[in-house]
Amino acid sequence: xxxxxxxxxxxxxxxxxxxxxxxxxxxxxxxxxxxxxxxxxxxxxxxxxxxxxxxxxxxxxxxxxxxxxxxxxxxxxxxxxxxxxxxxxxxxxxxxxxxxxxxxxxxxxxxxxxxxxxxxxxxxxxxxxxxxxxxxxxxxxxxxxxxxxxxxxxxxxxxxxxxxxxxxxxxxxxxxxxxxxxxxxxxxxxxxxxxxxxxxxxxxxxxxxxxxxxxxxxxx
Amino acid sequence: xxxxxxxxxxxxxxxxxxxxxxxxxxxxxxxxxxxxxxxxxxxxxxxxxxxxxxxxxxxxxxxxxxxxxxxxxxxxxxxxxxxxxxxxxxxxxxxxxxxxxxxxxxxxxxxxxxxxxxxxxxxxxxxxxxxxxxxxxxxxxxxxxxxxxxxxxxxxxxxxxxxxxxxxxxxxxxxxxxxxxxxxxxxxxxxxxxxxxxxxxxxxxxxxxxxxxxxxxxxx
Numbered sequence: 165x166x167x168x169x170x171x172x173x174x175x176x177x178x179x180x181x182x183x184x185x186x187x188x189x190x191x192x193x194x195x196x197x198x199x200x201x202x203x204x205x206x207x208x209x210x211x212x213x214x215x216x217x218x219x220x221x222x223x224x225x226x227x228x229x230x231x232x233x234x235x236x237x238x239x240x241x242x243x244x245x246x247x248x249x250x251x252x253x254x255x256x257x258x259x260x261x262x263x264x265x266x267x268x269x270x271x272x273x274x275x276x277x278x279x280x281x282x283x284x285x286x287x288x289x290x291x292x293x294x295x296x297x298x299x300x301x302x303x304x305x306x307x308x309x310x311x312x313x314x315x316x317x318x319x320x321x322x323x324x325x326x327x328x329x330x331x332x333x334x335x336x337x338x339x340x341x342x343x344x345x346x347x348x349x350x351x352x353x354x355x356x357x358x359x360x361x362x363x364x365x366x367x368x369x370x371x372x373x374x375x376x377x378x379x380x381x382x383x384x
Numbered sequence: 385x386x387x388x389x390x391x392x393x394x395x396x397x398x399x400x401x402x403x404x405x406x407x408x409x410x411x412x413x414x415x416x417x418x419x420x421x422x423x424x425x426x427x428x429x430x431x432x433x434x435x436x437x438x439x440x441x442x443x444x445x446x447x448x449x450x451x452x453x454x455x456x457x458x459x460x461x462x463x464x465x466x467x468x469x470x471x472x473x474x475x476x477x478x479x480x481x482x483x484x485x486x487x488x489x490x491x492x493x494x495x496x497x498x499x500x501x502x503x504x505x506x507x508x509x510x511x512x513x514x515x516x517x518x519x520x521x522x523x524x525x526x527x528x529x530x531x532x533x534x535x536x537x538x539x540x541x542x543x544x545x546x547x548x549x550x551x552x553x554x555x556x557x558x559x560x561x562x563x564x565x566x567x568x569x570x571x572x573x574x575x576x577x578x579x580x581x582x583x584x585x586x587x588x589x590x591x592x593x594x595x596x597x598x599x600x601x602x603x604x
Binding site for chain 2: 221345348
């Protein structure tokens, strides 16, 4: 039979997986709305964000209740603490999808100044990172989590590439500046989504082995 | 005599106040480096970030140790959980100061295309928000924390104004596009620093009265 704590943890797992699904869907839909210049879809993403906001508060409260009443130790404590932080990252990811949707509304149905290749690629990598981060939590697979962390470099490189390319479009004609700024905003949002996905993988490593690997890739 | 838990909490308080001071200094120095086009100072901000990164991990570990060994309840539990989240916000604020420093390096000593008024104003408000957020924690003053939350609107308004103004400079001459993008990046970083400062005030309210006020200002 499961203990109260085990039941609570299963419950939290279900909710955080649901939260991850909703955040991924928000990012994916935001990029579809951009590619198709679909204002209706962009508006829907903005509206749906309140569902994710409510779920974030719900998950936080569940975690706090477990800490207060079940006094989890070792792996269970690390799991709850990791979920508390992952939850914030997922909510921020959904917020960034909303930022992208706002850029789409700003573009306001105008034809795109260039075909989008790198931006959709950035979103694909970011979504893959979130998914694999969660697989690494389920499988307690540190190698998989560490692999996710390295994937962020690819997104950062694409962001620089997108910025450089859009800059040339903007210099070429002042008519491209307005949309160029929107697309730079989209790429920036995806770069930040990649950062949050990386955070999730870092929390996964902490949960699995109790090792805090944040900032270790930085100099020094 | 103080209990072990009380001693631990005082210790954490000292560290998180130190973390706040360092983050504020990073933001303040970043704006000085921009105004003075001071590349040396910008580089120093980037270098110093590793100190803040280490302190973040230290504070997180202290919080986790308290949760694992002292099993705090009620206000103390809320305090530790609030600090865990505030700690992340402060580290992100320092990271955003680093982003600003990178924009300064990108500008690379070129004279500024316009006198800076709104950008320094944004940074002043953001710093005031962080300071007041911490005062509200010390004084357990909910009204002060709620006041901080409303200050974020002013930063958002200034960000829109800065963007609009820089857009006109960029359209006016393609020579302004490169630096215009840097200054838009600075304003965006300050807007996000304001968001994190707002988060800190929201955590303060949660700590003081156990009420989660996140997302309440949003529609619905």
